[in-house]
Amino acid sequence: MSKKRGQKYDQIIDAAVIVIAKHGFHQAQVSKIAKEAGVADGTIYLYFKNKEDLLVSLFDKKLGAFVEKSRRRLAKEHSIEAKFHLLVESHFSQLEDNYDLAVVTQLELRQSKSELRQRINQVLKGYLTLLDELIAEGKAEGCFHPELDPLLARQMVFGVMDEVVSNWVMAEGKFPLKKQAENVYHLLLHGLRGK
Amino acid sequence: MSKKRGQKYDQIIDAAVIVIAKHGFHQAQVSKIAKEAGVADGTIYLYFKNKEDLLVSLFDKKLGAFVEKSRRRLAKEHSIEAKFHLLVESHFSQLEDNYDLAVVTQLELRQSKSELRQRINQVLKGYLTLLDELIAEGKAEGCFHPELDPLLARQMVFGVMDEVVSNWVMAEGKFPLKKQAENVYHLLLHGLRGK
Amino acid sequence: MSKKRGQKYDQIIDAAVIVIAKHGFHQAQVSKIAKEAGVADGTIYLYFKNKEDLLVSLFDKKLGAFVEKSRRRLAKEHSIEAKFHLLVESHFSQLEDNYDLAVVTQLELRQSKSELRQRINQVLKGYLTLLDELIAEGKAEGCFHPELDPLLARQMVFGVMDEVVSNWVMAEGKFPLKKQAENVYHLLLHGLRGK
Amino acid sequence: MSKKRGQKYDQIIDAAVIVIAKHGFHQAQVSKIAKEAGVADGTIYLYFKNKEDLLVSLFDKKLGAFVEKSRRRLAKEHSIEAKFHLLVESHFSQLEDNYDLAVVTQLELRQSKSELRQRINQVLKGYLTLLDELIAEGKAEGCFHPELDPLLARQMVFGVMDEVVSNWVMAEGKFPLKKQAENVYHLLLHGLRGK
DNA sequence: GATGAATGAGGGTTCATTCAT
DNA sequence: TATGAATGAACCCTCATTCAT
Numbered sequence: 001m002s003k004k005r006g007q008k009y010d011q012i013i014d015a016a017v018i019v020i021a022k023h024g025f026h027q028a029q030v031s032k033i034a035k036e037a038g039v040a041d042g043t044i045y046l047y048f049k050n051k052e053d054l055l056v057s058l059f060d061k062k063l064g065a066f067v068e069k070s071r072r073r074l075a076k077e078h079s080i081e082a083k084f085h086l087l088v089e090s091h092f093s094q095l096e097d098n099y100d101l102a103v104v105t106q107l108e109l110r111q112s113k114s115e116l117r118q119r120i121n122q123v124l125k126g127y128l129t130l131l132d133e134l135i136a137e138g139k140a141e142g143c144f145h146p147e148l149d150p151l152l153a154r155q156m157v158f159g160v161m162d163e164v165v166s167n168w169v170m171a172e173g174k175f176p177l178k179k180q181a182e183n184v185y186h187l188l189l190h191g192l193r194g195k
Numbered sequence: 196m197s198k199k200r201g202q203k204y205d206q207i208i209d210a211a212v213i214v215i216a217k218h219g220f221h222q223a224q225v226s227k228i229a230k231e232a233g234v235a236d237g238t239i240y241l242y243f244k245n246k247e248d249l250l251v252s253l254f255d256k257k258l259g260a261f262v263e264k265s266r267r268r269l270a271k272e273h274s275i276e277a278k279f280h281l282l283v284e285s286h287f288s289q290l291e292d293n294y295d296l297a298v299v300t301q302l303e304l305r306q307s308k309s310e311l312r313q314r315i316n317q318v319l320k321g322y323l324t325l326l327d328e329l330i331a332e333g334k335a336e337g338c339f340h341p342e343l344d345p346l347l348a349r350q351m352v353f354g355v356m357d358e359v360v361s362n363w364v365m366a367e368g369k370f371p372l373k374k375q376a377e378n379v380y381h382l383l384l385h386g387l388r389g390k
Numbered sequence: 391m392s393k394k395r396g397q398k399y400d401q402i403i404d405a406a407v408i409v410i411a412k413h414g415f416h417q418a419q420v421s422k423i424a425k426e427a428g429v430a431d432g433t434i435y436l437y438f439k440n441k442e443d444l445l446v447s448l449f450d451k452k453l454g455a456f457v458e459k460s461r462r463r464l465a466k467e468h469s470i471e472a473k474f475h476l477l478v479e480s481h482f483s484q485l486e487d488n489y490d491l492a493v494v495t496q497l498e499l500r501q502s503k504s505e506l507r508q509r510i511n512q513v514l515k516g517y518l519t520l521l522d523e524l525i526a527e528g529k530a531e532g533c534f535h536p537e538l539d540p541l542l543a544r545q546m547v548f549g550v551m552d553e554v555v556s557n558w559v560m561a562e563g564k565f566p567l568k569k570q571a572e573n574v575y576h577l578l579l580h581g582l583r584g585k
Numbered sequence: 586m587s588k589k590r591g592q593k594y595d596q597i598i599d600a601a602v603i604v605i606a607k608h609g610f611h612q613a614q615v616s617k618i619a620k621e622a623g624v625a626d627g628t629i630y631l632y633f634k635n636k637e638d639l640l641v642s643l644f645d646k647k648l649g650a651f652v653e654k655s656r657r658r659l660a661k662e663h664s665i666e667a668k669f670h671l672l673v674e675s676h677f678s679q680l681e682d683n684y685d686l687a688v689v690t691q692l693e694l695r696q697s698k699s700e701l702r703q704r705i706n707q708v709l710k711g712y713l714t715l716l717d718e719l720i721a722e723g724k725a726e727g728c729f730h731p732e733l734d735p736l737l738a739r740q741m742v743f744g745v746m747d748e749v750v751s752n753w754v755m756a757e758g759k760f761p762l763k764k765q766a767e768n769v770y771h772l773l774l775h776g777l778r779g780k
Numbered sequence: 781g782a783t784g785a786a787t788g789a790g791g792g793t794t795c796a797t798t799c800a801t
Numbered sequence: 802t803a804t805g806a807a808t809g810a811a812c813c814c815t816c817a818t819t820c821a822t
Contacts, residue, residue, distance in 0.1 A: 026308045030796060031805095040804040042798075051796060111306050113221050121365070152378050155358045156386075163354025164347070170316075183344055187351055191386030203786095225813060226788095235787045240814065416698045420817060421784095430783040432819075441817060501696050503611050511755070542768050545748045546776075553744025554737070560706075573737055581741075581776030593807095615792060616809095625808045627794075636792065 009047045012037045013058045021100035025108035052112075056119045059109060062101055066094055067127050074134075080143040083134060084189065089181040091161050096168075096177040106162075106169045131157055135192070144192045157188055204242045207232045208253045216295035220303035247307075251314045254304060257296055261289055262322050269329075275338040278329060279384065284376040286356050291363075291372040301357075301364045326352055330387075339387045352383055399437045402427045403448045411490035415498035442502075446509045449499060452491055456484055457517050464524075470533040473524060474579065479571040481551050486558075486567040496552075496559045521547055525582070534582040547578055594632045597622045598643045606685035610693035637697075641704045644694060647686055651679055652712050659719075665728040668719060669774065674766040676746050681753075681762040691747075691754045716742055720777075729777045742773055 015037035020028040030051055034041045048054040070090045077083045095102040109120060131154045138144040144153070164184060168177045210232030215223045225246055229236045243249040265285045272278045290297040304315060326349045333339040339348070359379060363372045405427035410418040420441055424431045438444040460480045467473045485492040499510060521544045528534040534543070554574055558567045600622035605613045615636055619626045633639040655675045662668045680687040694705060716739045723729040729738070749769060753762045 024309050029794090034805095041796090041806095042804055043802085045797070046802070107309070107312075111308060111312075113306060114219050114302060117302070117306075149378055152359070152375065152382065155362055156355045156379075156382050159354040159356075159358025160351045161354075162358065163350045167350055180347065183347055184351075187347065187386045190388065191382045193385065224811090229788095236789090236813085237787055237815075238785085241785070246813065414699055419815085424784095431785095431817090432783055433781085435818070436781070497699070497702075501698060501702075503696060504609050504692060507692070507696075539768055542749070542765065542772065545752055546745045546769075546772050549744040549746075549748025550741045551744075552748065553740045557740055570737065573734055574741075577737065577741055577776045580778065581772045583775065614790090619809095626792090626810090627808055628806085630793070631806070 012044055012047060013061055016058050017100050017104050020108045021103040025111040052116050059120050060123045063123055063127060067130055080138045080141050085185045088185045092177045092181045095165055099173050102169050106166045153192055207239055207242055208256055211249060211253050212295050212299050215303045216298040220306040247311050254315050255318045258318055258322060262325055275333045275336050280380045283380045287372045287376045290360055294368050297364050301361045348387055398429060402434055402437055403451055406448050407490050407494050410498045411493040415501040442506050449510050450513045453513055457520055470528045470531050475575045478575045482567045482571045485555055489563050492559050496556045543582055597629055597632060598646055601639060601643050602685050602689050605693045606688040610696040637701050644705050645708045648708055648712060652715055665723045665726050670770045673770045677762045677766045680750055684758050687754050691751045738777055
């Protein structure tokens with residue numbers, strides 16, 4: 001339903017990020033987003049089926065770029081440790097460089113109702129797959145423990161990074177996030193190697 | 196404002212857990228909770244200042260019991276490894292034994308608006324403090340890496356357990372959660388020992 | 391229905407005056423009045439049929455005393471002018487000496503719904519009758535214009551005194567009301583003499 | 586917030602007058618007014634900030650027209666007596682010709698809570714100013730007593746007219762109001778001349 | 781007589797979505 | 802395409818009154 005092309009498509013999504021980051025999920029009315037985007041309320045419905053579709057599309061577009069960039073970066077590394085290290089660093093730096101987006105994905109979008117959360121989780125799978133691949137590669141190369149439960153491992157990796165970023169956002173970005181990457185990498189690596 | 200004691204106080208909180216788990220946060224109207232509790236709508240306001248107060252009290256009471264039970268159990272263990280192992284097991288088993296509560300705390304209550312989230316996070320601190328104490332003890336006893344960042348360590352521990360439980364809830368409790376405890380414990384312990 | 395006797399009857403009415411004057415008509419809940427009177431909510435319903443009955447009884451009792459006192463005073467005067475002068479003075483001084491009561495009757499009780507207003511107006515007739523008698527006496531004695539419309543005359547007398555007192559209350563009693571009596575008396579007397 | 590122009594603006598205000606006159610202040614729900622106006626409930630909030638704003642706007646618009654018409658009429662008269670006579674006649678006839686409006690302003694709107702009453706009194710000042718001007722003119726021209734207290738005089742004029750109209754409304758308009766104008770004019774004029 | 785815990789009906793307001801222009 | 806005025810469903814909370822003790 002949503003037309004993925006068009007200048008206004010991007011305008012509206014960027015406006016939504018700004019409005020949600022600034023006013024919060026529950027105060028991000030369609031009319032406010034339309035105003036920020038410089039279009040009429042009704043115009044949003046020419047590009048998105050409904051508000052939920054806009055929010056999912058927002059997450060889809062932003063996470064898609066996030067994953068794509070992460071993949072591009074990882075492709076340049078050869079050792080699994082280097083890739084893993086870069087993943088953590090990339091996760092943190094991309095969100096640190098987009099504070100508004102971090103607020104939206106870590107805090108605000110999680111206030112959406114279960115139905116929408118389900119669809120967002122579907123989109124998130126694109127990123128989780130990347131993590132799965134990396135873990136499988138690590139196990140295959142003997143870098144991680146051979147009996148490591150892959151699903152559990154991925155939950156650990158994502159859970160830790162997500163928790164750290166959420167804490168950073170809730171601290172209103174007052175401390176440098178990227179500097180945590182090194183430590184988090186080590187913590188995770190030791191965990192993954194252990195079993 | 197809210198009378199923390201009384202049979203009805205507990206009735207209403209338990210009814211709220213059931214209704215929210217069954218119908219979801221956004222469909223948990225006060226009238227529905229009152230009906231489930233077997234009291235009149237207005238009676239809820241004799242025990243809680245408003246709906247938000249009911250939700251915070253719910254979390255406060257349930258998490259309080261959760262923390263208290265965890266502390267009681269941990270007190271019986273002596274080695275830090277045993278305590279840590281028990282913590283993970285306790286976290287998982289208490290939520291597995293209360294599926295409705297798990298749904299409410301892992302999924303539904305997170306849909307609440309920022310103001311309420313803040314108050315819930317304050318309550319959560321009671322549990323995070325327990326984790327902090329355990330980590331400090333582990334470092335002091337030389338069980339964990341001496342240079343381990345305590346805050347980061349706690350974020351790892353909570354982040355991983357929270358992520359695993361959330362996945363379990365989203366899988367609608369289809370797999371046994373407690374059985375994950377052993378593996379999660381090892382993963383975390385290795386991570387914490389490493390650095 | 392209301393038992394006109396009993397210490398608590400008076401206690402409750404006096405409490406109602408205080409609460410209404412202090413918090414306003416719409417914030418004068420039965421429970422607040424009960425608390426001020428030092429009785430239980432339910433006790434009020436032993437003395438009054440319902441809240442409306444309490445308010446009418448309040449007005450009845452207070453206006454009754456007001457009229458009785460006015461009549462006693464007037465009985466001592468002989469000339470119609472002196473009586474008339476005293477009436478205005480008495481009207482103003484009694485309200486000035488009971489600021490709370492003035493607030494209640496001039497401002498707050500007028501916010502009651504039409505149904506209650508009707509019953510209050512019935513009670514007010516007791517005072518209006520006194521005015522009617524005075525005007526009839528004045529006409530009979532040739533002190534007022536022989537063609538004076540008695541009803542209109544009474545509306546003028548009451549309308550003016552009421553307006554002046556209301557303005558005084560709305561000015562929060564910042565100026566002395568009794569001092570206005572002289573002027574108001576003259577204004578009215580001239581009006582009544584004219585035609 | 587409120588768009589003071591537009592066909593719907595007038596529609597809604599007129600509907601409010603009808604509904605309040607028919608059902609009373611406390612039974613004049615927004616949904617009832619919307620239905621009478623032939624618009625959706627939400628439409629009212631496109632033209633008025635909230636219900637209170639609607640009621641104040643109603644009074645503002647109607648009293649504004651009332652004052653304007655009175656001023657236009659008075660401008661044609663030259664003698665102060667003629668102006669004064671016309672004022673009373675205008676006051677009575679305008680309300681007699683709009684029974685619904687008279688009910689609303691004399692009885693129903695006075696049931697509103699203090700906050701709203703304050704705002705209504707502000708609007709009323711526009712009319713009281715007209716009375717003040719007339720009294721000042723009368724004193725300047727030697728038509729009224731030179732020592733007449735202008736504020737008291739205005740309170741008398743307004744108080745009497747208001748009382749007479751209120752009695753007329755409470756008598757459900759059963760007697761002709763305009764016919765009272767002549768007598769009221771004489772009563773007031775004598776009063777004002779006296780002192 | 782006195783209590784006070786419990787009751788439950790009732791309404792102003794927001795905002796995602798539509799559709800005539 | 803684009804507009805934006807209009808729609809209307811949905812819900813938390815108050816408080817007068819009751820009645821078991």
